[in-house]
Amino acid sequence: MTTTSSISSEEAAAKAAAVWPQTLVGAGVLLTGLGLAYGALDISSDAGYGGVGPNFLPWLTAIVLMICGVFILWEARSGGFRELDPPTGAERAFWPGFVWVSAGLLINAAVITSLGFILSCTLCYVMAVQGLRRATGQPSGAPRTWLVDIVTGLLISAPVFWTFTQFLAINLPGLTSTGWF
């Protein structure tokens, strides 16, 4: 009896904790629908022979997403999402690791054209691996670890760059015009 009640109280606590995140998801869907509807106002309705013009699908998606958003909000506020599989992994997010990986990706996007693919991707790799090491509880801050990560990043980025630019003729930005770095 005690076990059953403790399980149900745990479930109730988990459901209560999920109300706000689920509400935010519903609001996000609703806002996306509204944003799409706003954008659809600018699209011509010239239908030609067909009866439906270029604004048909945008309006349809906007309206359906708004309806879905309202239903998701309703589900979130009335006992939580229905038929929801419990998410995998930990209950609480590890935000410091997320910041490291996000910074790696965003800095890569910002500097790839000026630093070139190899250095920019190495930077992204090093930052991402630092975040992931922290998430798994591995040692991450030691100078030797940084050095190993930098060398590994270079050892992955450089051959990838050469393979794609030299053999497959895909344009990736280089720091020099030699095509090798």
Add this chain to the structure above:
Amino acid sequence: MEIFNALMAGFGAAITPVNLLWCLVGCALGTAVGVLPGIGPAVAVAMLLPITAKVDVTASMIFFSGIYYGAMYGGSTTSILLNTPGETASMVTAMEGNKMAKSGRAGAALATAAIGSFVAGTIATVIVTMFAPFVAEFAVKLGPPEYFLLMLLAFTTVSAVLGKSTLRGMTALFVGLAAGCVGLDQISGQGRYTGGIPEMLDGIEIVLVAVGLFAVAEVLYAVLYEGKVVEGQNKLSRVHMTKRDWKRSIPAWLRGTAIGTPFGCIPAGGTEIPTFLSYAMEKKLAKDKDAKAEFGTTGAIEGVAGPEAANNATVTAALIPLLTLGIPTSNTTAILLGAFQNYGIQPGPQLFTTSAALVWALIASLYIGNVMLLVLNLPMVGLWVKLLKIPKPQLYAGILIFATVGAYGMRQSAFDLFLLYAIGVLGVIMRRFDFPTAPVVVGMILGPLAEAQLRNALSIGEGSAMVFFQRPMSIALVIVVLCVLVLPRVAKRMSDRKMQRLAQLDA
């Protein structure tokens, strides 16, 4: 005879040294991505889509098909040894296969999975060879109304039937349709949702969405929630099947193939239903007392053989709707469609006449790929298992480098890398709140095509929706769509009522 000659010509094109090499590299890469957690065939093909700018169409399609096929073989290795199915296709394999591995029979499970995949893949390829040209001939007769309804069927099944929640499936589908709207309208050429950003005029690249939703989201999810997850690996025993294992596996392979092939042929998407059906059938058919007792305890070999065969048969047969109708039924086939589109080729009924050499070379390469994969996966399984030793932080961070190649290589735009990150964050939210991702990709790729067919159909009908009810085929498709929407719900309601009644009786 005509088909045989065409296939032989296909073999002639496929067995050139260069194409054989592409096939081998594709199969090996596919097996590797199947084995490695974090990347599946869809994302591997997506990340490598930029090669379509340089590599010849036949070679690249052979390469991508090798990845597509190989990942199915490799996926079973991870499921059996780690109990972490890379995708839904391997979930059932993980159920019984992992139990077999735990009781010291990993080798037999791996062998039956690999040989079963080979048997099913080959039989299904024969079916593709024999039936695809007929389906293409028939499909020529379909007009825009029928095409639109076929796409509607694909949307319905992928969003409303396969996922657990219709609401979340529909939301995901319409997010994909909205993403597909961005860019120039196919018919009028008018810009939609471009926001004044020049890059948006070309629309959102499918590579960005696939790589963002699957690869970047996987890395972000891993760092946020899965850092402390520890996976225990089962010990690999000798890859060998006893006489009894063979006797139990062969019928299961054949039954799995018979179940999987029709599911691949219809635009009903996914390998979940055929693999689970095959598992249920094997469980029910187990006559032997020992075999019956093995299910769910020490692992029954039929529970691996049947679903693995069903999985591969479905995956192979899914090429029929892709090549003959231009309708993808899974994430990977959706991206393969994108690869064709990069070459200016639109898969569909005309493909067998306009690009016959390409299609037959591709089909021939499936036969060759199956043999290569059997060799790669049986004697060399130990090598693939070593891949599981790559530490997760380095593996996931390395994936981001390849994601950058895929996203940047398509348009050489740094803006796309910012968009990639945003899509990755969206993918994390979708995964955390159990939104399916397949409808996003299918909606995004099929959305503009379905819209064009709808508008063409309505133009033919001079604006009247009656055009969808005037021909037998379109009426049949409308009925199928309605059945797909209604029947599962009615069945569920009936079973719920039955359960309630039983519960009342018990009380």
